[in-house]
Amino acid sequence: MHGDFLSTAGLSRDELESLIESALRFKSGTDQSKPLAAKSVALVFFNPSLRTRASMQIGVYELGGNAVVLEPGGTSWTLEHREGAVMDGDKTEHVAEFVRVLGRYGVAIGVRTFAALKNWDEERTDPILNAFAKYSDVPIINLESAMHHPCQAMADMMTVREKLGSGRKRVLLTWAWHPKPLPMAVPNSFALAAAQMGHDLLIAQPKGYELDDELISETRKHAGAAGGSVTVLNDIDEAFDGAEVVYAKSWGSRKFYGATEKDIAERAQYRSQWIVDEGKMARTNSAIFMHCLPVRRNVIVTDGVIDSPSSVVIDEAENRLHVQKAILKELIH
Amino acid sequence: MHGDFLSTAGLSRDELESLIESALRFKSGTDQSKPLAAKSVALVFFNPSLRTRASMQIGVYELGGNAVVLEPGGTSWTLEHREGAVMDGDKTEHVAEFVRVLGRYGVAIGVRTFAALKNWDEERTDPILNAFAKYSDVPIINLESAMHHPCQAMADMMTVREKLGSGRKRVLLTWAWHPKPLPMAVPNSFALAAAQMGHDLLIAQPKGYELDDELISETRKHAGAAGGSVTVLNDIDEAFDGAEVVYAKSWGSRKFYGATEKDIAERAQYRSQWIVDEGKMARTNSAIFMHCLPVRRNVIVTDGVIDSPSSVVIDEAENRLHVQKAILKELIH
Amino acid sequence: MHGDFLSTAGLSRDELESLIESALRFKSGTDQSKPLAAKSVALVFFNPSLRTRASMQIGVYELGGNAVVLEPGGTSWTLEHREGAVMDGDKTEHVAEFVRVLGRYGVAIGVRTFAALKNWDEERTDPILNAFAKYSDVPIINLESAMHHPCQAMADMMTVREKLGSGRKRVLLTWAWHPKPLPMAVPNSFALAAAQMGHDLLIAQPKGYELDDELISETRKHAGAAGGSVTVLNDIDEAFDGAEVVYAKSWGSRKFYGATEKDIAERAQYRSQWIVDEGKMARTNSAIFMHCLPVRRNVIVTDGVIDSPSSVVIDEAENRLHVQKAILKELIH
Numbered sequence: 001m002h003g004d005f006l007s008t009a010g011l012s013r014d015e016l017e018s019l020i021e022s023a024l025r026f027k028s029g030t031d032q033s034k035p036l037a038a039k040s041v042a043l044v045f046f047n048p049s050l051r052t053r054a055s056m057q058i059g060v061y062e063l064g065g066n067a068v069v070l071e072p073g074g075t076s077w078t079l080e081h082r083e084g085a086v087m088d089g090d091k092t093e094h095v096a097e098f099v100r101v102l103g104r105y106g107v108a109i110g111v112r113t114f115a116a117l118k119n120w121d122e123e124r125t126d127p128i129l130n131a132f133a134k135y136s137d138v139p140i141i142n143l144e145s146a147m148h149h150p151c152q153a154m155a156d157m158m159t160v161r162e163k164l165g166s167g168r169k170r171v172l173l174t175w176a177w178h179p180k181p182l183p184m185a186v187p188n189s190f191a192l193a194a195a196q197m198g199h200d201l202l203i204a205q206p207k208g209y210e211l212d213d214e215l216i217s218e219t220r221k222h223a224g225a226a227g228g229s230v231t232v233l234n235d236i237d238e239a240f241d242g243a244e245v246v247y248a249k250s251w252g253s254r255k256f257y258g259a260t261e262k263d264i265a266e267r268a269q270y271r272s273q274w275i276v277d278e279g280k281m282a283r284t285n286s287a288i289f290m291h292c293l294p295v296r297r298n299v300i301v302t303d304g305v306i307d308s309p310s311s312v313v314i315d316e317a318e319n320r321l322h323v324q325k326a327i328l329k330e331l332i333h
Numbered sequence: 334m335h336g337d338f339l340s341t342a343g344l345s346r347d348e349l350e351s352l353i354e355s356a357l358r359f360k361s362g363t364d365q366s367k368p369l370a371a372k373s374v375a376l377v378f379f380n381p382s383l384r385t386r387a388s389m390q391i392g393v394y395e396l397g398g399n400a401v402v403l404e405p406g407g408t409s410w411t412l413e414h415r416e417g418a419v420m421d422g423d424k425t426e427h428v429a430e431f432v433r434v435l436g437r438y439g440v441a442i443g444v445r446t447f448a449a450l451k452n453w454d455e456e457r458t459d460p461i462l463n464a465f466a467k468y469s470d471v472p473i474i475n476l477e478s479a480m481h482h483p484c485q486a487m488a489d490m491m492t493v494r495e496k497l498g499s500g501r502k503r504v505l506l507t508w509a510w511h512p513k514p515l516p517m518a519v520p521n522s523f524a525l526a527a528a529q530m531g532h533d534l535l536i537a538q539p540k541g542y543e544l545d546d547e548l549i550s551e552t553r554k555h556a557g558a559a560g561g562s563v564t565v566l567n568d569i570d571e572a573f574d575g576a577e578v579v580y581a582k583s584w585g586s587r588k589f590y591g592a593t594e595k596d597i598a599e600r601a602q603y604r605s606q607w608i609v610d611e612g613k614m615a616r617t618n619s620a621i622f623m624h625c626l627p628v629r630r631n632v633i634v635t636d637g638v639i640d641s642p643s644s645v646v647i648d649e650a651e652n653r654l655h656v657q658k659a660i661l662k663e664l665i666h
Numbered sequence: 667m668h669g670d671f672l673s674t675a676g677l678s679r680d681e682l683e684s685l686i687e688s689a690l691r692f693k694s695g696t697d698q699s700k701p702l703a704a705k706s707v708a709l710v711f712f713n714p715s716l717r718t719r720a721s722m723q724i725g726v727y728e729l730g731g732n733a734v735v736l737e738p739g740g741t742s743w744t745l746e747h748r749e750g751a752v753m754d755g756d757k758t759e760h761v762a763e764f765v766r767v768l769g770r771y772g773v774a775i776g777v778r779t780f781a782a783l784k785n786w787d788e789e790r791t792d793p794i795l796n797a798f799a800k801y802s803d804v805p806i807i808n809l810e811s812a813m814h815h816p817c818q819a820m821a822d823m824m825t826v827r828e829k830l831g832s833g834r835k836r837v838l839l840t841w842a843w844h845p846k847p848l849p850m851a852v853p854n855s856f857a858l859a860a861a862q863m864g865h866d867l868l869i870a871q872p873k874g875y876e877l878d879d880e881l882i883s884e885t886r887k888h889a890g891a892a893g894g895s896v897t898v899l900n901d902i903d904e905a906f907d908g909a910e911v912v913y914a915k916s917w918g919s920r921k922f923y924g925a926t927e928k929d930i931a932e933r934a935q936y937r938s939q940w941i942v943d944e945g946k947m948a949r950t951n952s953a954i955f956m957h958c959l960p961v962r963r964n965v966i967v968t969d970g971v972i973d974s975p976s977s978v979v980i981d982e983a984e985n986r987l988h989v990q991k992a993i994l995k996e997l998i999h
Contacts, residue, residue: 038728040723040724040727040728042720066723066724066727068719068720068723068724070716070719070720074714075711075714075715075719075735075737075740076714076715076716076719077714077716077960080963084964084969085963085964086963086964086965087962087963087964087965088845088962088965089845091962092960092962093716093959093960093961094960094961094963096963097959097960097961097979097980097983098716098960100980101716101717101720101959101980101983101984102716102720104980104983104984104987105720105721105724105984105987106720106724
């Protein structure tokens with residue numbers, strides 16, 4: 001691995017396995033190395049965060065380093081990312097200067113920049129994240145962009161391996177109702193990484209809530225190469241049959257992208273049907289329950305499921321710490 | 334001491350004395366131990382803070398550790414604390430997940446969550462703080478809740494001992510006018526701890542500004558057991574006679590709890606009469622002047638008093654650092 | 667150097683040179699000293715920041731210490747600075763307590779407090795910064811006040827020396843159009859420090875955009891003493907002839923101070939004429955291009971100039987880190 005960590009797409013199966021093994025060594029305490037000693041890492045948050053913020057700060061500290069958190073538009077300046085922009089509007093600083101300066105102070109930059117949920121054609125290209133990568137002289141780590149959340153996906157794959165061992169599993173990514181449309185970065189990255197790891201991936205979602213076509217096409221290619229498969233279903237009940245992993249997540253409709261009220265009206269019909277509950281979990285092959293968190297209890301998943309022994313959401317969140325240390329170690333040496 | 338640090342109520346006199354002695358060793362430099370080496374502590378702020386934020390971050394650092402600050406609703410997600418809630422409103426994450434995840438990243442969680450000043454019957458039970466304690470696998474430290482501010486009370490008791498020596502003192506907790514109703518956590522915890530330490534506690538406040546009945550009853554029980562006493566007065570001038578400690582604090586009326594405008598109208602009559610000024614201090618037995626800060630000058634206390642040699646407010650604030658290091662050391666080992 | 671670091675005005679030429687040499691030792695890695703080991707520094711931000719926030723936090727860390735960031739009115743309390751104030755309004759804490767408490771927790775306090783752009787006669791006296799200095803028992807470091815930005819000016823002087831060597835240079839400080847009036851701290855401190863270092867300083871600005879009279883008069887005095895000169899011009903093109911340093915910066919008009927809309931109307935006529943572009947740079951003596959950042963591209967300076975080899979803005983920003991370490995080392999020993 002070299003350069004940036006923007007998505008898992010550019011990594012080989014061996015590189016993914018190697019990151020998971022490195023993360024397991026950090027988790028077990030076998031790896032006590034301090035590759036960030038006397039070094040600083042900038043963490044740039046355009047959006048709120050708990051797990052990412054805490055686990056990155058602590059990960060950097062445990063690797064011997066110093067994390068500095070910046071919030072553009074909050075504690076820091078608003079940022080322009082478009083090349084050639086005439087900056088006479090409300091943006092105060094260009095990403096070009098922002099990242100080049102941070103690259104002089106630290107050895108890497110993490111950035112969280114959610115989808116604005118306004119214009120899919122633009123946002124699917126991850127313009128802000130890619131501006132960071134374009135102008136930066138130090139590695140950029142994607143802490144969730146419009147399109148990808150690769151640190152989450154790596155923690156997810158590590159958790160599947162920890163709980164169920166190596167090898168091909170029947171993995172269900174299932175859409176859930178949520179009071180408002182959410183970004184697609186988590187399901188995108190989960191689907192992609194699951195395919196890269198050779199799992200049999202089922203994506204269950206109502207019609208109209210399809211993930212990005214190109215992302216699905218790339219996911220199918222990876223699945224083929226890794227010996228797994230990708231199936232898209234619209235039947236929530238059937239989807240749970242025989243699943244070994246149930247990964248719940250809500251996301252918005254591309255059809256109604258930028259039209260929040262229409263999406264909210266459309267999704268209302270799915271509320272009671274698409275929640276992960278005890279009945280659905282009973283149809284699985286003793287599946288573990290996963291979610292990236294934060295999760296809305298009794299909306300995405302019932303208390304009965306998330307509080308059951310099959311729920312691994314806290315382990316999954318813990319693994320964010322270990323896997324991000326592995327990523328940082330790999331990027332900075 | 335074990336488990337959480339939510340109030341001083343569960344600690345014995347010996348445990349309180351032992352914390353103060355530990356704090357004095359940190360202050361003198363005798364104790365240079367680093368019980369938090371390579372460990373992280375999460376500090377969760379629902380409300381603004383200066384002393385608590387700075388002294389906790391620095392205390393953790395001086396103990397060898399790493400503090401991570403999170404602000405629910407600001408830099409982090411909004412939090413639901415009610416068991417069984419159907420989370421289809423504006424709260425994004427449940428305390429159950431929030432604290433369990435933080436417990437995987439760090440060894441303790443500090444939390445500041447002020448009274449909302451809306452519903453006394455609910456807030457007096459400290460629902461958010463207690464949800465943190467209920468779900469957490471690591472110690473919870475109360476950095477001021479609706480009902481208690483035990484770190485402040487410990488710094489207060491340490492300051493009394495430093496300035497006046499061990500033994501029973503005549504301690505006045507006196508209400509003061511403030512432009513708006515404030516929470517009762519500081520007077521509650523001060524009263525409780527002063528009683529636990531065996532002091533003779535006088536509480537002076539206008540009629541209608543009584544502290545919580547159960548808190549006062551518990552305070553009287555502790556005073557009895559420790560050989561001290563609790564007296565409640567409504568006469569501000571008499572209250573100062575012979576006092577060795579004057580502790581000023583404004584708080585809201587339970588009668589007008591949630592009815593801010595009514596409390597403001599009610600309290601207007603007390604403004605000039607209830608300020609701590611040179612005349613009142615002259616009636617004391619050379620009392621020290623204390624306040625938890627922030628303090629509104631020439632509203633709660635005159636410049637003449639707070640800038641006089643009898644004012645110990647800066648020492649009191651400094652002691653927050655030392656006593657919190659003692660608490661952290663006791664909780665984490 | 668002793669006491670506070672509020673502006674460069676009180677420092678001798680030798681002291682300025684000595685700071686630059688210390689900064690160069692930090693930059694080259696020759697100086698690895700940790701004068702802040704086990705010590706904490708409070709950084710107080712009333713305003714947003716990137717470079718200052720990141721470089722101060724990292725500088726403190728690299729010197730062995732711990733930085734604590736506070737935001738009055740945000741994560742911390744609102745602050746009153748007026749002596750004798752009756753605090754019955756919206757300010758929660760007085761600077762007197764705020765800085766004295768921080769002085770017990772840490773060894774220095776940095777503070778950023780921009781001009782409010784309302785009342786020049788008041789703001790030019792830097793009332794908030796001076797209240798910090800007045801009440802503090804530990805050194806105060808000015809991280810940009812209404813009147814001065816001395817850390818920036820020191821980084822600027824270091825950059826000129828690095829790029830062009832020691833000795834007297836022809837230095838142009840040139841006003842630029844910006845969609846709204848900005849504070850004058852950066853041009854003030856740059857002009858002052860350039861004069862103190864003995865450069866030939868040209869200040870180019872439209873009529874009505876003169877810097878503070880007393881500041882200019884002080885700058886002329888320093889220039890005289892150091893063997894340099896100060897010239898004020900209103901002709902933007904002529905100003906560039908033979909310049910070795912071009913330092914661009916926008917600022918507001920004192921004439922329209924507090925009258926934003928009038929300043930915006932007045933300045934409209936200068937937009938196209940006062941931008942730093944390739945044509946103007948061609949008139950210089952191969953000048954380097956400098957700006958404190960953040961900079962609005964294609965408004966203050968064209969992409970062509972800021973992306974050219976003559977642009978040293980990223981080096982200039984990097985030097986903030988090194989020079990601030992030199993300042994901290996000098997203040998804390």
